[in-house]
Amino acid sequence: MEVEHLKIWFVPRKWILLFILCICIGLGTWYVVKPDAVETTGSPANAKRLTINMVTGEFKSTLDNGKEIEAYRWDPGTIYIPRDQPVTLSIYGVNGKAHPFYIEGTNVKGNVVKGKETVLHLRFKKEGIYRLICKTHADISHNGPMIAYLVVD
Numbered sequence: 425m426e427v428e429h430l431k432i433w434f435v436p437r438k439w440i441l442l443f444i445l446c447i448c449i450g451l452g453t454w455y456v457v458k459p460d461a462v463e464t465t466g467s468p469a470n471a472k473r474l475t476i477n478m479v480t481g482e483f484k485s486t487l488d489n490g491k492e493i494e495a496y497r498w499d500p501g502t503i504y505i506p507r508d509q510p511v512t513l514s515i516y517g518v519n520g521k522a523h524p525f526y527i528e529g530t531n532v533k534g535n536v537v538k539g540k541e542t543v544l545h546l547r548f549k550k551e552g553i554y555r556l557i558c559k560t561h562a563d564i565s566h567n568g569p570m571i572a573y574l575v576v577d
């Protein structure tokens with residue numbers, strides 16, 4: 425009876441070694457991927473009225489057959505906008521003559537012209553992903569897609 429009882433608690437040495445190995449791998453992985461704490465010395469950008477700066481850019485490349493391809497871009501192509509907070513979106517025209525645009529699902533529209541700044545005052549009431557679409561460069565066949573994603577949350 426006593427021997428039976430001891431048998432239940434008998435663990436082979438290689439299991440113990442495997443267990444220790446697993447713990448070491450786990451701790452090692454945690455040490456490598458653990459997030460570093462970010463020390464903050466001031467308020468985040470959205471503590472006051474948030475201004476988001478954007479420019480119009482252009483990608484250009486040449487194919488093996490000599491054909492030139494290009495795509496105009498809003499940069500940054502994805503922006504985060506806090507819901508129900510006033511934000512200022514400033515878009516500076518760098519590449520491309522003009523970019524008439526609209527924001528899908530809203531009545532916001534305008535134009536960004538080379539060398540000029542277009543300023544929009546926005547306040548989104550509803551969360552979602554809104555696309556800022558350039559009407560001239562809306563897809564690949566028109567030197568696009570020049571679409572930015574406004575993530576409202």
Ligand SMILES: [Cu+2]
Binds near residue numbers: 522570
């Ligand atoms: Cu455009």
